[in-house]
Amino acid sequence: MIFASDLDRTLIYSKKSMALPNDQSVKYRLVETLDGKEISYMSEEAISLLSDLNKELTFIPVTTRTIEQFKRIKIFQNEICPTFAVTTNGASILEDGKLDEEWQTKIIKDVTDNCLTSYDFLNEFQQIANDEWVLSNKMADNIFSYCILDEAKIPEKELHTFGEWGKSQGWTVSRQGRKLYFIPHPVNKGAALQYLKEKLNHPYTFAAGDSYLDYSLLLQAHRSFIPQHGQLMSQLIEESHIKPTIQKGILASEEMLQNVLDYYFGSTLNLNDSNLLSAVEACKMWSIDSSTLRKRVKDFPEGTIRKFGNSYVVTKQGMETVFGVPESNQKTSLST
Known part of the structure; x- marks a missing residue:
């Protein structure tokens, strides 16, 4: 499986875009500098989650940054080192830091022929x-x-x-x-991801991104996430596989990464994917907080809930058994 993610305002944040909670309880780390100036940060929790994810899935950073700008983000050069990276809005694909010449040739031809x-x-x-x-x-x-x-x-x-x-x-x-x-037009993130999916023979893909330039990327994935603060939140998204986060700013990165891990581990347990929910989604749907869910874990029927890291994966059937039909579904039923 692949996790393809935009970087700026999706996984990494400037201080201005962090949107930290008032209690300032989030621990974060500097991940990019330029000429001695601090540029971008990631939360420590997001780094931990992405490190776990990188061990299980093929993590592919996908960015509009140039190759040089991407390489300034030291965490992706020294700590979490993906084999593949897509830069320049999809125009360039790096494999172990070297340009994919086949893709480069195709892009140049497509641009020359069509633009x-x-x-x-x-x-x-x-x-x-x-x-x-x-x-x-x-x-x-x-x-x-x-x-x-x-x-x-x-x-x-x-x-x-x-x-x-x-x-x-x-x-x-x-x-x-x-x-x-x-x-x-031929230069877009979705086309680059499609090429890598075919090259790696990894059809199932997760994706995340915040801006209009990420939309083609999100369309190529089976499950995609938009941070609540994202530019795409102002656009009517009709695709059911694209979900917004609850959190904004740097906390949205943690939520998206946790959701990807939840879905990934849930699928490896052969849970019914159409009925699978992350703890975040389940709490939102049933209008409960995460502490309420944790207190009722022992009440779930066998096989309907699993713990992964700091969170859970649940099935809709398990949630209905423990908490009943969601209030929104009840209202729909009453109105018909």
Whole structure:
């Protein structure tokens, strides 16, 4: 099995994006620096969970960062060292730190055959861009480019029109806060994951991501998670396999990793997958807290609950036996 996950604001966080609880009880560790400046952190619990997960599944970091930017995250170079990594929004795949040349060749051909040249595309953008709202321009591994914006001065109507034109030319125009990305259509995280699933013969996949650029990744997985703070939470998600977390910020990373471990270990016990719930999902569905669940563990019928790490995997039948039908289901039944 594969766990493919975005990094920034999914597994790793700046201090500004951590959203720590008021009691500041979360222990976290610095995982990235740049020129002596502290950049990104992970919670100690998330590191522990990801370390356990990396021993059981094939963990694949999937990021819009360039190769150089990815390698700045030292925990993935020195401690939790995945064999594969996807960088540059899917344009580059690393295996043991080396480029997958087969994938690189395919990407270059697909972009050349299906997209307007970068030169012509960016020339068109210059027709609406100026120094008042475009503060800088950067190229990512010679594959795509992005701008840093002054959000207060963006000409929204003109940018929307340009984005629609970009689609017709084989380009995605995606705004992520202060960053505006220009990415050729063949370059996406989902396509890279599909390639690795086939290469590794690992069809069953978990995924996690927070932004619009992660959507193709989440669609490729069997079970996917969006952190509650994620950009994708503003989008209507119709796919039932994509679930939001309860927690926000750095605690969402712990929740997603625990859910992946719960589902993984549950599936190895041959529990009915369609009826399988993580403890987090079960508590949410039955409107109870985790302490209530722990107190009733001995009341569950045999084979309907298992403990993994600090949490549990349960079946719907087991929950109904102990706690009855969820209140939401009761209301539905009464209204029909």
